[in-house]
Amino acid sequence: MSETSDDRIINELSNKEYEAGFVTDIETDVFEIGLNEDIIRRISEKKNEPEFMLEFRLKAFEKWKTMTEPNWANLKYEKPDFQSISYYAAPKNAAKYNSLDEVDPDLIKTFEKLGIPLEEQKILSGVAVDVVMDSVSVHTTFKKTLEEKGIIFCSISEAIQKHSDLVQKYMASVVPVGDNFYAALNSAVFTDGSFAYIPKGVRCPVELSTYFRINQANTGQFERTLIIADEGSYVSYLEGCTAPSRDENQLHAAVVEIITLKDAEVKYSTVQNWYPGDKNGKGGVYNFVTKRGICKGDNSKISWTQVETGSAVTWKYPSTILKGDNSVGEFYSVAVTNNYQQADTGTKMIHLGRNTRSTIISKGISLGHSNNSYRGLVKIAPKANNARNYSQCDSLLMGDKCGAHTFPYIESENATAIVEHEATTSKVSEDQIFYCNQRGLSTEDAVSLIVNGFAKEVLNKLPMEFAMEAQKLLSLTLENSVG
Amino acid sequence: MAKTLISIKNLKASIEGKKILKGINLEIKEGEVHAIMGPNGSGKSTLASVLAGREIYEVTNGSVTFQGKDMLSMSPEERSREGMFLAFQYPVEIPGVSITNFMKAAVEQHREHKGLEQLTPSEFLKMMQEKKDLVEIEAKLANRAVNTGFSGGEKKKNEVFQMAMLEPKFAVLDETDSGLDIDALRIVANGVNKLKNKENAFLVITHYQRLLDYIVPDVVHVLYNGKIVKTGGKELALELEEKGYDWIKKEND
Ligand SMILES: Nc1ncnc2c1ncn2[C@@H]1O[C@H](COP(=O)(O)OP(=O)(O)OP(=O)(O)O)[C@@H](O)[C@H]1O
Ligand SMILES: [Mg+2]
Numbered sequence: 001m002s003e004t005s006d007d008r009i010i011n012e013l014s015n016k017e018y019e020a021g022f023v024t025d026i027e028t029d030v031f032e033i034g035l036n037e038d039i040i041r042r043i044s045e046k047k048n049e050p051e052f053m054l055e056f057r058l059k060a061f062e063k064w065k066t067m068t069e070p071n072w073a074n075l076k077y078e079k080p081d082f083q084s085i086s087y088y089a090a091p092k093n094a095a096k097y098n099s100l101d102e103v104d105p106d107l108i109k110t111f112e113k114l115g116i117p118l119e120e121q122k123i124l125s126g127v128a129v130d131v132v133m134d135s136v137s138v139h140t141t142f143k144k145t146l147e148e149k150g151i152i153f154c155s156i157s158e159a160i161q162k163h164s165d166l167v168q169k170y171m172a173s174v175v176p177v178g179d180n181f182y183a184a185l186n187s188a189v190f191t192d193g194s195f196a197y198i199p200k201g202v203r204c205p206v207e208l209s210t211y212f213r214i215n216q217a218n219t220g221q222f223e224r225t226l227i228i229a230d231e232g233s234y235v236s237y238l239e240g241c242t243a244p245s246r247d248e249n250q251l252h253a254a255v256v257e258i259i260t261l262k263d264a265e266v267k268y269s270t271v272q273n274w275y276p277g278d279k280n281g282k283g284g285v286y287n288f289v290t291k292r293g294i295c296k297g298d299n300s301k302i303s304w305t306q307v308e309t310g311s312a313v314t315w316k317y318p319s320t321i322l323k324g325d326n327s328v329g330e331f332y333s334v335a336v337t338n339n340y341q342q343a344d345t346g347t348k349m350i351h352l353g354r355n356t357r358s359t360i361i362s363k364g365i366s367l368g369h370s371n372n373s374y375r376g377l378v379k380i381a382p383k384a385n386n387a388r389n390y391s392q393c394d395s396l397l398m399g400d401k402c403g404a405h406t407f408p409y410i411e412s413e414n415a416t417a418i419v420e421h422e423a424t425t426s427k428v429s430e431d432q433i434f435y436c437n438q439r440g441l442s443t444e445d446a447v448s449l450i451v452n453g454f455a456k457e458v459l460n461k462l463p464m465e466f467a468m469e470a471q472k473l474l475s476l477t478l479e480n481s482v483g
Numbered sequence: 484m485a486k487t488l489i490s491i492k493n494l495k496a497s498i499e500g501k502k503i504l505k506g507i508n509l510e511i512k513e514g515e516v517h518a519i520m521g522p523n524g525s526g527k528s529t530l531a532s533v534l535a536g537r538e539i540y541e542v543t544n545g546s547v548t549f550q551g552k553d554m555l556s557m558s559p560e561e562r563s564r565e566g567m568f569l570a571f572q573y574p575v576e577i578p579g580v581s582i583t584n585f586m587k588a589a590v591e592q593h594r595e596h597k598g599l600e601q602l603t604p605s606e607f608l609k610m611m612q613e614k615k616d617l618v619e620i621e622a623k624l625a626n627r628a629v630n631t632g633f634s635g636g637e638k639k640k641n642e643v644f645q646m647a648m649l650e651p652k653f654a655v656l657d658e659t660d661s662g663l664d665i666d667a668l669r670i671v672a673n674g675v676n677k678l679k680n681k682e683n684a685f686l687v688i689t690h691y692q693r694l695l696d697y698i699v700p701d702v703v704h705v706l707y708n709g710k711i712v713k714t715g716g717k718e719l720a721l722e723l724e725e726k727g728y729d730w731i732k733k734e735n736d
Contacts, residue, residue, distance in 0.1 A: 426578070430539070435575040437559035438535050438568075439585070439645065440592040449588055453579025453628065 031088040037061065040188055043088050047157050047191075050164055056172070060187030063178045070181055070315075074373040074405055075342045077313045080251050080286060087189045087222070145206065151235075152197040153208050156224050159195035166197055170228055174257040174292045174321070182253040182288040182315075186222045190255070193223035198233035198264070207463055209238040225256040229264035231297060236267040236463055253288045262297030262324065269462055270318075273310040279339045279368075284312025291318035295327030295353075303330040304347065305461045312341060317375065319348035322356035322384075329358040332458040336451070337370030337402070346376040346407075351387040351417070360391040363455045366402035373405040378419055380412040387417040396454045398428040398447070426454075485512040488684045489554075489653055494545035496533045503529045505709035507545070511653070514681045518695055518720060519688045521706035522728045527688045528572050530706070531657045535569040536562050549653065563589075564596035566652030570642035570659045572688075577629040582641065583611065585629050586648050593649055614647040618674035635662035643674045650678070655686045660694040672697030692724040707735055 031039060040061055044054040069079055146153050152163060160167050177187045194210040210225070229235055239256075258266050272287065287310075293302040304318040320329030331347035349358035364372040378389045395404035406423050428450050436446030452459065489511050496504040503526050511517055519527055533540050534547065536559035547554040554562060577585065587607055594601055602610065615622060620640050630638050639659050646654055656675070660668055675685065675698050687698055695703075695717060703720045705713040707728070712735050713719065723731075 429575070431575045432577055434535075434537055434559060435571065435577070436585075438563055438571075439589040439649065440560050440563035440596070441588055442558075442560050442592075445588060445592070449580050449585065450577060453577060453581075453584075456579050 031086050033086045034083050035085070035087060035189065039087055043189060043191060046088065047160070049157075049160055052164070052168055053160050056177070057188050060177045060184050061189075064181070064184035064188055067178070067181045067184055074344050074371065074375075074407075075313055075315060077286065077342070082185070085251060088191055146204075149202050149205065150199040151202060151204055152195065154195055156190070156193040156195045156226060159226070163195070163197065166228060167195070167226065170257065170259055171224075171226055172257075174259060174294045175255050175290050180290060183255050183290040186224060186253050186255045186290070190222045190224040193225045193254070195225070196227045196235060196237065198229045198235045200230045201232040202230075203233065204235040207236045207238055209240070221250075221252045221254070223254045225254070227256075227258045227266055227268070229258075229260045229266045229300075231261045232263040233261075234265045237269070238463060239268070239270045240273070250285045251288070252285050254290070256289070256291040256318075258293030258302055260293065260295050260297060260300035260302055260324075260327075263299045264297060265301040265303075266293065267303045267463075268293070268305070268318070270304075270306040270308075271462075272306065272308045272314075284341070285310065286312060287314045287316060289314075289316045291316065292321070292348075293319070293329075294321040295324050295329065295356075297327075298324040298353070299326045300324050301328040301330075303328075303332075303461075305330075305332040305458065306334070306345075307455075307459070307462070308333070308335040308343060308345060314341075314343040314345055316343075316345045317347055319350070320358065321350045321352065322358065322387075323352045324356075325353040326355045326357075327353055328356070331358075331360045331362070332461045333362045334365070334455040334458045335363070335372055335374075336365040336367070337372045338367040339370060340368070341370045343371070344373045344375055346374045348377040348379070349389060351378075351380045351384040351389070354383065354385045355387070356384055357388045358390075360389070360393070361457055362391075362393045363458055364393070364395045364404050365398075365451055365454065366395070366404050367398045369401045371403045371405070373407060375407040375409075377409045377411070378421075379410075380414045380417040380419065382413045384414050385416050387414060389417075389419045391419075391421045393421075393423045394454070395423075395425040396428060396451065397425065485514050485681075487511070487548075488513045488515075488550065490546075490548045491534075492546045492548075494530075494533065494547060495543045496529065496540045497543055498529075498540050502543075503540070503709055504533065507706075507709075507711060509704070509711065511684045511686065513684060514679075515701045516679070516685045516687060516698060518700040518703045518717075519686060519706050519711075520690065520703065520720060520723055522732070525706045526709045527706050528657055529709075531569055531572075531655045531686075531688060534562075534655060535559055535567065560592070563649070564593055566683075568646050568649055568651035568654040570639075570646055570654065570656040572657040572661075574630045574633075574638040574642055576631045576633075578631045580629050582625045582627065582629055582644075583608075586611065586625075586645065589645075590648060610648070614644060617647050617677055618644045619670045620644050636664060636667045639663055640667060640671060643671050647674060647678060652683050653686070654678075654683070655688065657688045658690065659687075660689050660691060668694065669697060692720040695720045705731055707731055710735075 031042065037058065040057050041054065044057055152159070172187065175183050178184055196208055198204050227237060258268060260266050295302055302320045306318065308314055318331060322329050329349050333345065335343045335345050337343050346362060347360055349360065351358065358378065360376055362374045364374055366372040372395065374393045376391060378391065380387045391408060393406050393408065395406065397404055404425055408421050410419050410421065412419055428447065432450060433443055433446050436449065437443065441449065487510055491507055491509040494504055494507040495502070507530060521527055529540060533542060536557065542555055549565065549567065552565065557565065590607065591601055611625060615625060618640060624637065624641065630641060633641065639662060642659060659671060663671060672694060679685065687694065687700065689695065700717050703715055703717055704711045705723065712731060
């Protein structure tokens, strides 16, 4: 039997190589593998942390030891061996950088390869970037402009030392230490991440952006992000991630917390492109992430937008607690899985305040042998009068070996609430591909076009700088279609 | 003497082992319009699909030479870029992809193939407008997703619009007239006539002589049971309209 077009399409796509899969040869300072109290003390010491942080870590470690890995997600993977991971890897001398000139040229090259906008021209275009390589934050651009407005944007390590009052007040206030297995682990061993504080009434004039990269083999990346938007402030925050191609699985377990006070708004966008493993399912990053925000004040808003194309296994539910009256939560997601990738992703919208509103738009795209699940919870508490939720979950399948699953949970304890859920599943058909081919588009471009059309509603939500990259990632090559 | 644009020799094709095309011979010169008629299921759409390079059909024999090149060895997208266009009998819906974006992507591919510079967005939009006027399609149709929720007639008009955009050398229109009201039929036919020139050619598949009143063919073929069993001038279409296909079937069964 001849190869069907579906097979051909899938082959073409799965043969695409992971473009960010190079390794940078830089001298690093790495801890031996394994996890115990001593390792945690050493991480804290390396980072020169105040006492409260060490206590926080040790408490989290105690908690973690009593917990077990969750099993409820629609995922199959070999559980990581936590004793075979190194919990600290830092490019040597990392902390000393004051200007770009001092940074290891190899590191700069890495970032250039990744297209990270560290150079002056990009800075002029208005993106402030914090780069986290393995465990340590190596560079934060645009600091001065931000400082003038009273905005704090720095690595979490620096924040722990210089802004310990804010850190102490807000860290783990949204994601408690014992929230889940991976959050507990992160709380014990996190090595870096980003911190942002937007003062009262300030509209952050630039997009804040963090790039995460795992470079070192056998290291886990456990970053911690904390964003606080004080009353009436606004910030748009971007997060991007890549990792080299390696045969063994790498673990990434991040925690992101967002707090919005009265009338504040945070827009959080992610383009996640961790190494997904090869086309036979070997290697790849385990992406187990806890992201949660709280609309603490009235009339505040948190909006999550994510484009998930990488990782071998993704377990991720950016969620919003709508505590303030009239607060708004949004979740826009595109998740693409190919080959043997698995994604179990979605959101939770917890309506506590009155007149709270949430919108969920999820677009799942499955190719190859992959599995893509949407899991969402909309919870309306008894006091959340007139709460509204609208959810839409669409799945697009290509070929007949992949799967799409939708698990929407609704718990409403208030009769005045209105919760709407819509779901569709469709297939990229051979007819569609052929129709595009007949107009002169290659199969790859055809798939890009169809996938982008399918995901348009979400891609439109991304900030300009990210939209392009997301499109490129989405179907890998989009140069020839419309921007 | 006009040059031969496409030459089909003893073309045989099957699907899932079932023989559909059983030896097609057809030669079309630049500037010509050929019509193909024939009963349902005789293989007209199959011929169109095979010419366009649809992989589900297996070509078991024969050759197709298009502008001197072996067309059967080209991928469907190469055939398109080389100037072959198929107006589908059943145009396909592509949700979320606007006609504008779709055509922009297609035109870019065609221009790149020809080594032409890409159009600026405003040049492209101007071209869209010209072609919309040419085939008299409503401006707002172009902002909608390709064929999605279009009426039968709108889909057919959209095919002609795309043809106008891509300016093919050789276009196959597979029952582009069916499902059109009288006005739409005239519009579509006029569109084709405006696109027609000395260097291109059309192969028009139809069941109705009516279309051929508007698009006057140089040659009419009857396809029956996978073979061209009769070839004549435009009067052959009139004869078929009058007598039906029974006499053709009798002659060939
Ligand atoms: N994908 C397919 N699978 C099985 N049989 C097919 C397929 N495509 C075409 N055929 C068969 O091939 C024969 C020719 O079909 P084709 O669509 O080419 O006819 P046609 O002349 O275009 O008919 P109509 O006038 O109804 O459009 C029919 O018997 C049809 O059932
Ligand atoms: Mg047909």
